[in-house]
Amino acid sequence: MTTATLHAAPAHRGSWYSRTEQWLDDRGKGAWIAAMVLGFIFVWPIGLALLAYMIWSKRLFNGNCARRTRHAHVDFKSSGNTAFDSYKSDTLRRLQDEQDHFEQFLGRLRDAKDKAEFDQFMADRDKRKPETDGQTIDA
Numbered sequence: 001m002t003t004a005t006l007h008a009a010p011a012h013r014g015s016w017y018s019r020t021e022q023w024l025d026d027r028g029k030g031a032w033i034a035a036m037v038l039g040f041i042f043v044w045p046i047g048l049a050l051l052a053y054m055i056w057s058k059r060l061f062n063g064n065c066a067r068r069t070r071h072a073h074v075d076f077k078s079s080g081n082t083a084f085d086s087y088k089s090d091t092l093r094r095l096q097d098e099q100d101h102f103e104q105f106l107g108r109l110r111d112a113k114d115k116a117e118f119d120q121f122m123a124d125r126d127k128r129k130p131e132t133d134g135q136t137i138d139a
Helices: 003-013 016-027 029-042 044-056 064-070 082-128
Strands: none
Touching: 016 029, 029 044
């Protein structure tokens, strides 16, 4: 490699800031938190700046990083073989549908469990009520 090649390579990949941001995004929310903690330990203004950036970009609360990496595999390059590409897209779509159905099942399961726990709470509460419902209390 020549020195011109070495100096030209980083130019097409973006700035150090965008490369660092992409590197942390690829590793998920934990990498952002680790970077923030290390920033606080070594140079506290850097940790504070990372915390502010994570809050501002909503990386801290809504899991943008994880969502980016989770769906990164859906957009794939063509292999050149249309039959394989069709098979691959159908399989990925089927797996995504199965995951969605499973998540819906888990939601229904949680709802049923919550209802059962609430019904149990109400039954226990009714048992603990004093037997003074029909009686008047004399002062």
